[in-house]
Amino acid sequence: MEHVVSIPDERIGRVVGKNGEVKKSIEKQGRVKLKIEDGTVTITGESLDILNAKDVVKAIGLGFTKDYAFELFNDNLQLIVFDVAEAIPEAHMSRLMGRIIGEHGKVKTHIEIKLQTKILVTDTEVAGIGSPSRLQVLREVLERLLGGATHANVYKHIDRRLASLDKI
Numbered sequence: 001m002e003h004v005v006s007i008p009d010e011r012i013g014r015v016v017g018k019n020g021e022v023k024k025s026i027e028k029q030g031r032v033k034l035k036i037e038d039g040t041v042t043i044t045g046e047s048l049d050i051l052n053a054k055d056v057v058k059a060i061g062l063g064f065t066k067d068y069a070f071e072l073f074n075d076n077l078q079l080i081v082f083d084v085a086e087a088i089p090e091a092h093m094s095r096l097m098g099r100i101i102g103e104h105g106k107v108k109t110h111i112e113i114k115l116q117t118k119i120l121v122t123d124t125e126v127a128g129i130g131s132p133s134r135l136q137v138l139r140e141v142l143e144r145l146l147g148g149a150t151h152a153n154v155y156k157h158i159d160r161r162l163a164s165l166d167k168i
Helices: 009-016 018-030 047-062 066-073 090-101 103-115 132-146 151-167
Strands: 002-006 033-037 040-044 078-083 118-121 125-130
Touching: 002 047, 009 018, 009 033, 009 047, 018 033, 018 047, 018 066, 040 047, 047 066, 047 078, 047 125, 066 125, 078 132, 090 103, 090 118, 090 132, 103 118, 103 132, 103 151, 125 132, 132 151
Parallel strands: none
Antiparallel strands: 002 040, 033 040, 078 125, 118 125
């Protein structure tokens, strides 16, 4: 089987790595073969192996570091990408993305620590690497922040949701 992932041209080098080291590591850890050309990465291998390697390649293409992306080879972690541009008007994008990041990155860092996730914020997307249950809480947090909830209320929501997850 094979799967094709589009990567921005400026990030292809990160997927390849110095002397092809990142590409070789993905192939080895993912038990797949990568063919990289013209902004696309074709992944060939067994279907389950392709699923894991696809997320690693996509994460690097989004801008996650290699180390964070490689955590996706852990079966307990997933990558999720929220396309904020679909949910909010372009005129409000900068302000609302700023609410997610916070002054000097404080909000983003607080959410990452509380949810034990890695978060990447681009101009139009928010991506997360974490456990499925914590990524669901991240989705709720983003919806609340984009909907205008105060940071204090969002932090309380995180605490309540984590408490309920701990009971399961």
